Amino acid sequence: MTGNIDTQWPCDGVALITVGDGGVAGHLVTCATVTALADALEVVIEQKARVIVLASSVEGHWLEHAYLSDIVNLVEGKPASGDPAGWFRSLQLLNRGPAVTIAAINGDTSGGGCELGWGCDLRVAEEQARFSQPEVAIGAGTGIGGTSRLMRLIGRTVTAEVVLTAQPLTARRLYELGGLNRLVPKGKAVEEALTLSRHIASLPPQSVAGMKKMLGEAEDLNQSQGIENDQLISQGLFAHPDSLVSMKAIQARFDAGESMDQLYWKND
Structure with missing residues (x-):
């Protein structure tokens, strides 16, 4: 365990990275957490992971949106909890790194957390999970793919609803729109993601x-x-x-x- 990031190797070529509670209200993702995530991704890629499963140990939550105090501090020229570039490093490694990436979504996800999920190659979600881009309600915008990448996944019409209303999509609806690869019962996201990852890791x-x-x-x-x-x-x-x-x-x-x-x- 490094900070609130835990890395395991369930089988050859498969890395399971689990994000824990960052210690702030709402289980929001701090710059410190996402910096640690980027570091963990770099390490497992260097160790030749062929598939990376990204999970959460927080009950009811996968990765939520950014810790707003970090953003306010950065705008006001004050230090954040970590390097904000961790968001961009993590997304680049998930989306364009050499390893196949699978989001194992065990609960609600929002904002930047959703955007990290949209950047993964595959998404497995539990049926109770909800997905939201609440930036418009905050007075902000989707900065790392919550509009452009989501629109490619599920189309402009529903993406417009998501980003303009700040209201969540259920996992069921997202699955029916093609934004998820697997929809599973509560408690089964990691298990299903690992089954999928083992199959992919067995291929050339x-x-x-x-x-x-x-x-x-x-x-x-x-x-x-x-x-x-x-x-x-x-x-x-x-x-x-x-x-x-x-x-x-x-x-x-x-x-x-x-x-x-x-x-x-x-x-x-």
Whole structure:
């Protein structure tokens, strides 16, 4: 445990990072907490994590919005509880780092916490969780993707409702809109996220890393550019020595009569 961040390795290649209570009212995320989170993400990536699950140990809450006293102090030229760049470092590592990231959401999440979740590759949430971007009620704005990234996930119409009313979305509605990958009963978010992470970690690492890169870069490209970039990354993957071994072995199994189900989906 470092500060209020705990890191565990449930299986090879999978890091579970759990954020604890930052010690402020409302379980808000302080600059100190998000700085510690960014540091923890950097460490597990350096230690070759292929999948990172981001969880919370706070009952009823995943990651809530920023500690407002930090923001006020920064605007007034006073010190915050930690480096505010931790927000941007964490988001960059979650969204564009080499490891696949899964948000295991056990409860309500808001503001900057939601934005960290939107930045993850996959999201698993418990059915009682609520998601909100309350910045408009605070007199502020969504600074790290609460509008632009959410709009790509669930569309402009519902995003407008979220950011203009400050009212929450239920996990059920967010799942139906395509903003969640899994909707699970209370207490099951981490378990389901780890099941998903073990499957991803079992796949060829060069391909998983390449597809993560492809997904991230596609967000900033138009369709034609995206297809060109897909092809560039794919050509490198096809030529990877491990991929050549895998392709030969899989084709041999097809030639021997095995089916798609037997080769790819037998564990699903």
